[in-house]
Amino acid sequence: MMRQADLAEQQSQENDLFNxxxxxxxxxxxxxxxxxxxxxxxxxxxxxxxxKGMDRLKALTA
Structure with missing residues (x-):
C-alpha cells in the first residue's frame, strides 16, 4: 500500500512538472x-x- 502511495505521489509530481x-x-x-x-x-x-476597387475600375473603363 505504501508503494502504491509512493507511486501515485511520484506520478503526481511528474505531471505537475510536465504541466x-x-x-x-x-x-x-x-x-x-x-x-x-x-x-x-x-x-x-x-x-x-x-x-471592390478593381470592379469599380472595370465599370469605369467598360
Whole structure:
C-alpha cells in the first residue's frame, strides 16, 4: 500500500512538472494562432477592398 502511495505521489509530481513546462509552450502556441488568425482576417479584408476597387475600375473603363 505504501508503494502504491509512493507511486501515485511520484506520478503526481511528474505531471505537475510536465504541466509547468507545458504551460509556457501552450501560451506561445495560442498567441501564435491568434496572430495568424488576425493576420489572415486583415489579408482577407484587404483582398476584398482590392476586388471592390478593381470592379469599380472595370465599370469605369467598360
Amino acid at each position: 509547468k513546462r507545458l504551460g509556457p509552450i501552450k501560451t506561445d502556441l495560442l498567441r501564435a494562432t491568434h496572430n495568424i488568425r488576425t493576420s489572415m482576417d486583415s489579408l482577407i479584408d484587404a483582398m476584398s477592398d482590392l476586388e
